[in-house]
Amino acid sequence: MNRSATLAGLTLAVAAAFSGSALAATDAAPATQTKATSAEASRHDGKAGKPGKEGRHHAGKQHRDAAWIPGLGPVPKPVLDGLALNDAQQKHLTEARDAQRTLHQAMREDRQAGRATLDAQLQAGKLDPRALVQARESQRDKFRAQAEGVQKQWLALWDSLDATQQGKVTEFVKQRHAEHGKRRAPANQG
Template sequence: MRISSSNFTGKLAVLTAAIALSSAAFAAGGQTPATSATDAQAAPAATAQHGDKARHHRGHRAGNHHQMRDAAMWVPGYGPLGKEVVQSLNLTAEQTALLDSAKADQQADRKARRAAIKSSHAERLAQLQAGKIEPQAALKKAEEARAQALASKQQHDAKWLAVWDSLDKTQQTKVATHLSERADKFAKRIEQKKQLRQDRLKQKSASEQVAS
């Protein structure tokens, strides 16, 4: 399939936007970037359609990425722990070694993923520039990437579980208390935002009634 030069710039912009959106999710949560032409076209269309909602999700994915990158420790199923929390645990030399191993393994995997995304991006741009795309091959690579990401996640989870299992009861209680307090704060923020939205709707309704 040949792609005319007049359409190439537009298609390139669409592909770049789709990859930028999906790469953030892939780096943060172990998901693969969009690879098909349909996915590439759908991503910016959804962004235009949903506006602020799409920007919110992009910000959320970016926040997840930073949490993953900056985490001093990870509790599978519950999320990251900051440096201050980990320091308060007074880890033993053996626990610290397990922690360092888990972090190094995760950082190496993250670097490999970024390189894979960059390589895939360059390959697809080259295909577009040449005027030839291969959806079947792209889907196969996406499936392979998903399988590899799942295997990597399972490996990381096993290492982080080893860190958790090495903690004594007092240390585990500290972590559980911190996660509980964090969950409470998050729930309160959600409730506050919900209340703000309701107040805005009431104000808008009141203004419309006055105007009418």
């Protein structure tokens, strides 16, 4: 038997063992696709899509409509709606969101320029990781002051909330913290 046929057979056997089903295909590519598909299905309870998406910032609209309280994280729209923000508080929220969007857009554009630097190095056939690290550090320094300004705007929103509103946010954060603790608990035991 030739080497590639042996490798294909071995790949099929391993894929069948991990997927829990016998594979009838003789080619390695379908085995890999079947293995990935069943891994995705098991992670998504049968839903198709990218693995791991549910655990990350999965809903851009949710974060776009949220408030970001430094040190506490996102406060979603349903919680904000429950706060019944007055006009001045709504103004703080809008200004902070706009400043956050402006900062993120500027950072995205700067990252694209950084990728252009790497592309130029690759085209020249000479990589200089020190220059890339220095450029990244320069980017951080460049946006640090702007990020601190955005943070001050979010804190201004927090400061504008009355005690009842802050209490509602506190209850939400307490509940979210407890839920995260429950998810972490099994990993910490063992």
